[in-house]
Amino acid sequence: MSSFFTTEHAFFQGLHFLTVKSNALKKRADLTVYTPTISEGVLPIVILLHGVYGSHWAWTMKGKVHETAQKLMDSGEIKPMILAMPSDGLYGDGSGYVPHQTANYERWIVEDVIQVVKEQFSQATDDSPVFITGLSMGGFGALRLGAKYPSLFRAFSGLSSITHFDQIAEFVADFDQLKADALEQDGVGEYLLQNKDSLPPFRFDCGREDVLIEHNRELHKTLTDNNLPHIYQEFAGQHSWEYWEEHIADTLLFFNQHL
Numbered sequence: 001m002s003s004f005f006t007t008e009h010a011f012f013q014g015l016h017f018l019t020v021k022s023n024a025l026k027k028r029a030d031l032t033v034y035t036p037t038i039s040e041g042v043l044p045i046v047i048l049l050h051g052v053y054g055s056h057w058a059w060t061m062k063g064k065v066h067e068t069a070q071k072l073m074d075s076g077e078i079k080p081m082i083l084a085m086p087s088d089g090l091y092g093d094g095s096g097y098v099p100h101q102t103a104n105y106e107r108w109i110v111e112d113v114i115q116v117v118k119e120q121f122s123q124a125t126d127d128s129p130v131f132i133t134g135l136s137m138g139g140f141g142a143l144r145l146g147a148k149y150p151s152l153f154r155a156f157s158g159l160s161s162i163t164h165f166d167q168i169a170e171f172v173a174d175f176d177q178l179k180a181d182a183l184e185q186d187g188v189g190e191y192l193l194q195n196k197d198s199l200p201p202f203r204f205d206c207g208r209e210d211v212l213i214e215h216n217r218e219l220h221k222t223l224t225d226n227n228l229p230h231i232y233q234e235f236a237g238q239h240s241w242e243y244w245e246e247h248i249a250d251t252l253l254f255f256n257q258h259l
Contacts, residue, residue: 003115015060020116022089024107030056031086031113034066035121036073039080043123044154044259046252047113048085049134049141052094052171056087063135063245069252078256082124086113088137091181093172096165097141099183106184109141110149129154131255135244136160136212137168140188143204147191150198155258157251158204160239163188163215170211189222196228203230203254205247207237 005021006028016033036043048065050058059065065083072078088095088105095105109132118124132153134142139161146156162168164187169175179185192199206216213234220232233250237243 002119004112004119007116007120009120015066016120018116018120020112022108022112024104024112025089026103029087029089029108029112031084031116032056032060033085033117033121034060034069034083035123036080036082037070039123041123042125042127043080043082044129044131044255045082045084045114045117045124046255047109047130047132047142048083048248049097049109049132049138050085050088051134051136051138052168055090056085059083059085062241063248065245065248068245068249072249072252078252079259081252081255082117082121082128084113084117088141092174092178094137094168096137096168096178096182097145098165098185100181101183102181106145110145110152129259131155131157131258133157133159133248133251133255134161136239137162137171139204140165140168143188143202144186144191146202147188147195147199150195150200153200155201155255157202157254158188159244159247159251160206160210160212161188161204161216162212163219167212167215189219192223192228193226196226199228201254201258203232203251205233205235205250207239207243208234209236209238210243211239
């Protein structure tokens, strides 16, 4: 029996498109899923979170992540993985992936998305390792949720990440409304330090020409000063799809190391 009142599922040009009545959001929500062309047995689940303004299709249509992943699988550099790419719930310019007054955008990711993938794909089971990553606001979501729920994820990663809720103000049109609606307005570092003794492996990277580079450097310094093991890398690049399309491979290779 399904955990959801309704789930719509269509397959088109190698991608699965799902709309599910989310228990956390109390409304319909979308996700795109990519499954490997050839695989057998139980597969890991990689959740990829998009940034502000985007939706569930962004990682595939703008970032071609499924093509990158399949090439790495075909070359034997990574093992087969299921890619699950949810919308953030489509609040305003971006929900922040945090709980709100009327909808829990955090629980949508850590509960509903994982559950619907397990229900719809036989190779996703309770034995599937789960990873999470994202870009910009999605990087904030991935790092924050990875740190807040350390037992849920095998490893986590962020690209060009917002590192504190307040930084979302740099990107959205009505930050005052978002602040009024969001129940939690914390930073990534708070959960990383709070759960430092139970964290799975994690990494984050940022382009040296990115508007968020100083925030990422500050987080790296805080973690280093507190002797918290992590991987931080800087590359050439801006806050752009050219950067994310290239460097998502670093994250997939990192996740593969922890299978």
